[in-house]
Amino acid sequence: MRAVEKLAMRDACAQVLVDCFDEVPGLVVLDADVSKSTRSAEFARAHPERFLNVGIAEQNMVSIAAGLAAAGMVPVVNTFSMLLSMRALDQIRQSVAYPKLNVKLMGHYGGYSAGPEGPTHHAVEDLGIIRSIPHTTLLVPCDATEARGAIRAALAFDGPVYVRLCRNPVPPVLAEPRPFEIGRGYEVRSGGDLTIVATGVMVARGLEAAEILASRGLDARVVAMSSLKPIDGAILEKAARETGAIVTAEEHNVYGGLGSAVAEVLVETVPVPMVRVGIKDCFAESGDYFELMDRYGLSVGDVVVAAERVLERKMRG
Amino acid sequence: MSYSEELIASLDAQAKLNRRAVMEMIAAAKTGHPGGGLSAVEILTVLYFHCMRVDPERPQWEDRDRFVLSKGHGAAALYAALGARGFFPKEAFHRFRQTGGILQGHPDMRKIPGVDMTTGSLGQGLSAAVGMALAARFQARDFRVYALLGDGEIQEGQIWEAAMAAAHFRVENLTAILDYNRVQLDGNVADIMGVEPVAKKWCAFGWEVVDCPDGHSVRQVLEAIEVARQVRGRPAIVIASTVKGKGVSFMEHQSSWHGVSDAARLPEAVEEVSRL
Numbered sequence: 075m076r077a078v079e080k081l082a083m084r085d086a087c088a089q090v091l092v093d094c095f096d097e098v099p100g101l102v103v104l105d106a107d108v109s110k111s112t113r114s115a116e117f118a119r120a121h122p123e124r125f126l127n128v129g130i131a132e133q134n135m136v137s138i139a140a141g142l143a144a145a146g147m148v149p150v151v152n153t154f155s156m157l158l159s160m161r162a163l164d165q166i167r168q169s170v171a172y173p174k175l176n177v178k179l180m181g182h183y184g185g186y187s188a189g190p191e192g193p194t195h196h197a198v199e200d201l202g203i204i205r206s207i208p209h210t211t212l213l214v215p216c217d218a219t220e221a222r223g224a225i226r227a228a229l230a231f232d233g234p235v236y237v238r239l240c241r242n243p244v245p246p247v248l249a250e251p252r253p254f255e256i257g258r259g260y261e262v263r264s265g266g267d268l269t270i271v272a273t274g275v276m277v278a279r280g281l282e283a284a285e286i287l288a289s290r291g292l293d294a295r296v297v298a299m300s301s302l303k304p305i306d307g308a309i310l311e312k313a314a315r316e317t318g319a320i321v322t323a324e325e326h327n328v329y330g331g332l333g334s335a336v337a338e339v340l341v342e343t344v345p346v347p348m349v350r351v352g353i354k355d356c357f358a359e360s361g362d363y364f365e366l367m368d369r370y371g372l373s374v375g376d377v378v379v380a381a382e383r384v385l386e387r388k389m390r391g
Numbered sequence: 392m393s394y395s396e397e398l399i400a401s402l403d404a405q406a407k408l409n410r411r412a413v414m415e416m417i418a419a420a421k422t423g424h425p426g427g428g429l430s431a432v433e434i435l436t437v438l439y440f441h442c443m444r445v446d447p448e449r450p451q452w453e454d455r456d457r458f459v460l461s462k463g464h465g466a467a468a469l470y471a472a473l474g475a476r477g478f479f480p481k482e483a484f485h486r487f488r489q490t491g492g493i494l495q496g497h498p499d500m501r502k503i504p505g506v507d508m509t510t511g512s513l514g515q516g517l518s519a520a521v522g523m524a525l526a527a528r529f530q531a532r533d534f535r536v537y538a539l540l541g542d543g544e545i546q547e548g549q550i551w552e553a554a555m556a557a558a559h560f561r562v563e564n565l566t567a568i569l570d571y572n573r574v575q576l577d578g579n580v581a582d583i584m585g586v587e588p589v590a591k592k593w594c595a596f597g598w599e600v601v602d603c604p605d606g607h608s609v610r611q612v613l614e615a616i617e618v619a620r621q622v623r624g625r626p627a628i629v630i631a632s633t634v635k636g637k638g639v640s641f642m643e644h645q646s647s648w649h650g651v652s653d654a655a656r657l658p659e660a661v662e663e664v665s666r667l
Binding site: 100102124126128129131133134136137138139140141142143144145146147149164165167168169172173174 | 453457459499500501507508509510511512514515516518519520521522523524525526527529530548549552553555556559560
């Protein structure tokens with residue numbers, strides 16, 4: 075497996091919020107009693123006067139943020155993604171998305187990254203839920219470096235943005251920071267036989283799978299789709315046209331997330347054989363983060379098998 | 392506090408016009424929430440025609456006082472006040488709740504000049520009002536935030552999260568007003584899910600409680616809101632006893648008129664409030 079970077083997305087998140095304090099005059103950071111876990115406590119240390127801990131009350135936190143934004147502030151809300159996208163879902167829909175308020179929603183501990191806490195704390199539905207709400211922008215950075223860029227882009231954007239972050243340090247994808255563009259995917263590996271479209275932590279796993287496939291003489295392109303909504307239709311159509319086969323890989327239920335989003339684009343433009351790698355509509359169990367990913371269908375091997383299956387279908391025509 | 396007879400008379404007259412506008416809007420649309428709109432007419436009239444620092448020419452003025460209709464279904468009463476105050480042409484009343492109109496079934500801050508917060512899903516507005524009040528603190532502005540709550544609405548758990556937070560953050564530029572009409576969609580509040588002792592609850596949550604025994608007396612509403620405005624170091628709530636469906640004999644106290652239960656009787660209701 076690729077080496078794991080030292081910095082986790084949550085640490086990157088706290089750093090970028092501290093760094094942006096002077097650039098974003100209305101910045102105010104909120105948390106609901108998990109500031110040590112989300113690292114928003116780092117921001118609280120640096121700027122206590124602009125930090126609100128609302129206690130264990132996620133719904134109240136999101137609606138307070140909506141009120142702050144309605145009065146011209148730029149609130150950044152932090153809590154676990156399963157609480158944010160589900161406990162406070164109605165507040166996100168009614169008080170933030172519908173009135174297009176400038177609230178930034180940091181969904182920490184995305185996917186299985188709450189690991190040993192168990193299925194109650196895993197978030198494998200958040201992307202599908204948030205994506206289906208009008209007016210939302212949904213970003214899923216692939217590593218800590220990109221998380222910085224994604225959060226900066228979210229702050230520069232006027233409107234509701236949900237950023238799904240991973241708890242753990244993960245293998246780095248980007249050697250150098252690249253400017254984060256909302257609505258744009260990008261190639262992290264070129265290739266002509268098939269395309270692996272991945273999001274979040276699965277980008278690194280997609281790259282590993284591509285290396286294995288290369289050793290078998292198969293040339294896989296890897297596209298990082300860190301902007302899940304709006305999604306980059308052009309890069310998908312190009313990939314479908316040029317490689318004729320698509321594998322999607324996401325740390326999310328197979329319903330409603332990246333696989334669905336990619337299929338929605340391609341079925342109406344360039345339909346080609348496609349296989350989705352994702353969680354197979356189940357709740358997992360407590361365990362080590364990376365072990366859970368391997369155990370529930372998100373291993374590098376799962377991506378390789380999906381690639382072989384989709385290539386078979388491509389060959390059959 | 393003493394208020395001149397002229398002020399009282401002019402607010403009473405305005406409340407009558409607003410009550411009529413509420414009924415006309417609902418009658419034209421044949422849909423809406425007459426009960427909880429009519430119970431809030433005097434409160435909204437007093438706020439928009441006396442208490443609140445607003446400028447209809449500048450609905451986005453940063454230093455304006457804010458109002459959040461947490462009980463969003465009372466929308467017609469808010470629109471009546473805003474339209475009469477000049478935030479938008481009264482012609483908009485004719486397309487209330489209808490396609491192509493700006494006046495949505497529940498308040499929409501992006502479509503309706505003067506609406507400060509989008510509401511509709513009960514329980515969220517008070518939290519948003521707390522956020523606005525905190526924004527004033529962060530921005531060193533002196534605006535005040537008002538939030539109107541329904542008595543059924545306070546059955547929502549989030550109201551009490553917001554109540555706790557407002558007291559914890561010592562928000563003093565926030566006045567909540569409870570439209571205590573004692574009736575909700577399915578029946579009497581006391582039968583569906585009792586909220587008493589309601590004053591003690593707010594008190595226990597750290598709020599100053601101001602009683603307003605008659606929420607249809609503009610003098611009492613004026614006085615209660617002024618008392619609440621003087622409170623320092625914590626938020627205040629005015630508990631205004633009101634009558635659901637106030638002004639229409641066959642709607643008063645009736646849960647059946649939370650919504651429009653019989654569109655055929657709406658012209659009769661308009662007729663009644665026109666005679667007031």
